[in-house]
Amino acid sequence: MFDLVIEGGELIDGTGAARRRADVGIAGYKVVAIGLLADQPARQRVSAKGRIVAPGFIDVHTHDDCLLLHAPQGAHPKLSQGVTTVITGNCGISLAPLMTQSPPAPLDLLGTSDWRFDRFADYLDALEQAQPIVNAACLVGHSTLRVKHMQQLTRAATPDECARMAADLASALQAGAIGMSTGVYYPPAQSATADELVAVGAPLTAAGGMVAMHIRDEGDAITAALREALHVGNSLGITTVLSHHKLVGTANHGRSFETLSIIDAAAKTQSVCMDCYPYNASSTMLLPARVHQSSEVLVTWSKTEPLAAGRSLFELAKERNRTPEDVAKALQPAGAIYFAMDEGDVSRIMSHPLTMIGSDGLAHDVQPHPRLWGTFPRVLGRYVREQRLLSLELAVHKMTGLSARRFGLKGRGVLAVGNFADVVIFDEHQVADRASYQQPTRVSSGIDAVFVNGVLACEQGRTVHSHAGRVLRRA
Ligand SMILES: [Zn+2]
Numbered sequence: 046m047f048d049l050v051i052e053g054g055e056l057i058d059g060t061g062a063a064r065r066r067a068d069v070g071i072a073g074y075k076v077v078a079i080g081l082l083a084d085q086p087a088r089q090r091v092s093a094k095g096r097i098v099a100p101g102f103i104d105v106h107t108h109d110d111c112l113l114l115h116a117p118q119g120a121h122p123k124l125s126q127g128v129t130t131v132i133t134g135n136c137g138i139s140l141a142p143l144m145t146q147s148p149p150a151p152l153d154l155l156g157t158s159d160w161r162f163d164r165f166a167d168y169l170d171a172l173e174q175a176q177p178i179v180n181a182a183c184l185v186g187h188s189t190l191r192v193k194h195m196q197q198l199t200r201a202a203t204p205d206e207c208a209r210m211a212a213d214l215a216s217a218l219q220a221g222a223i224g225m226s227t228g229v230y231y232p233p234a235q236s237a238t239a240d241e242l243v244a245v246g247a248p249l250t251a252a253g254g255m256v257a258m259h260i261r262d263e264g265d266a267i268t269a270a271l272r273e274a275l276h277v278g279n280s281l282g283i284t285t286v287l288s289h290h291k292l293v294g295t296a297n298h299g300r301s302f303e304t305l306s307i308i309d310a311a312a313k314t315q316s317v318c319m320d321c322y323p324y325n326a327s328s329t330m331l332l333p334a335r336v337h338q339s340s341e342v343l344v345t346w347s348k349t350e351p352l353a354a355g356r357s358l359f360e361l362a363k364e365r366n367r368t369p370e371d372v373a374k375a376l377q378p379a380g381a382i383y384f385a386m387d388e389g390d391v392s393r394i395m396s397h398p399l400t401m402i403g404s405d406g407l408a409h410d411v412q413p414h415p416r417l418w419g420t421f422p423r424v425l426g427r428y429v430r431e432q433r434l435l436s437l438e439l440a441v442h443k444m445t446g447l448s449a450r451r452f453g454l455k456g457r458g459v460l461a462v463g464n465f466a467d468v469v470i471f472d473e474h475q476v477a478d479r480a481s482y483q484q485p486t487r488v489s490s491g492i493d494a495v496f497v498n499g500v501l502a503c504e505q506g507r508t509v510h511s512h513a514g515r516v517l518r519r520a
Pocket residue numbers: 135136228259288289
């Protein structure tokens with residue numbers, strides 16, 4: 046007797062294989078049968094007629110470390126998109142291990158109130174106790190380790206400091222962290238050398254962890270930055286994820302031909318992959334130096350001028366008769382959206398075989414980038430249905446099977462007998478993002494139902510169960 050049969054749908058299993066007509070039988074939190082199950086007894090049956098049944102999506106690039114600790118109110122940015130698992134702690138920024146009341150930028154992108162875990166194990170335990178809304182696998186941020194272990198961030202770490210950071214990482218891996226993230230792009234880690242990253246990341250090799258890297262430069266100096274990241278991953282002999290791969294600045298538009306060929310060449314001798322989000326605008330802390338590269342800059346939050354959230358930096362500058370850089374300085378600390386990418390690069394990177402989908406959403410922003418609420422439906426609506434850039438099967442693979450394999454998430458990402466029952470039912474003709482730069486928190490359409498570990502968690506964008514997720518600790 047099944048607890049649940051999802052019947053009548055077209056199954057896309059996450060491997061990249063063609064869709065097929067099949068029902069999914071679930072008992073407890075696992076898939077126990079796939080096939081034609083119409084005459085099999087079940088406690089509950091859900092019709093997926095005319096719909097796609099796929100593995101729950103995996104958001105490989107998130108900053109949901111704090112978001113997951115608190116029971117959500119109303120619709121949920123990730124669950125409502127069909128996401129059932131998130132990777133936290135990206136870009137060098139993880140909530141643990143660090144206790145502070147005033148995290149320096151960009152750590153403050155995670156909010157300022159939850160920096161209360163001296164050990165990574167304590168964070169994982171708290172997450173488990175909170176019973177998160179979706180599954181979470183967690184990275185340890187190198188910048189977080191730096192802020193914890195170094196007095197002065199404007200130089201490379203000494204061998205002693207590297208050893209202390211490495212020891213902290215080793216105990217986090219022991220507790221179940223899946224790897225390390227780095228963000229040498231950002232002020233707290235800009236002075237870190239490749240040697241420092243290799244020294245701190247040393248425990249990853251024996252533990253079978255991985256590294257996700259926000260590289261040093263995504264503009265003019267991107268090739269050197271890519272080579273540095275590939276060198277670090279290769280020296281450690283581990284899987285390297287190049288985070289939110291993109292090219293910023295008009296002068297660099299079209300250079301994805303060059304960067305992807307560097308990545309392809311490296312992939313012949315080392316395990317490397319990347320993630321991307323389906324937008325031609327990026328978002329992070331408000332950096333005055335980034336302003337000139339962008340055709341438009343929208344303020345996402347500002348501590349000094351909260352009312353600036355949602356405004357154009359260039360308009361504010363005009364009103365005040367000052368330069369946009371000056372206004373950017375006056376708004377600090379703050380966040381922004383930068384329009385500085387080329388749609389051709391976005392498409393080319395998204396369709397590359399090594400690319401997975403990750404939102405990079407910032408849940409604590411007042412006026413966030415719409416990628417927080419719209420990434421996955423946008424790929425399925427805009428890039429699959431409208432532009433036919435990818436087949437639906439391939440797009441789902443980039444959100445599920447590929448991601449689970451690269452991040453070592455056992456029993457996730459593929460709908461197969463014995464795997465966990467993380468399932469999304471969606472309408473391939475209706476699925477679409479509705480979040481925009483003006484209205485960034487609108488719930489996507491076409492996502493009918495989402496099951497997390499066999500539990501119905503979301504129906505038509507509405508959360509119906511907030512605690513079905515689990516902490517996915519490294520085996
Ligand atoms: Zn990043």
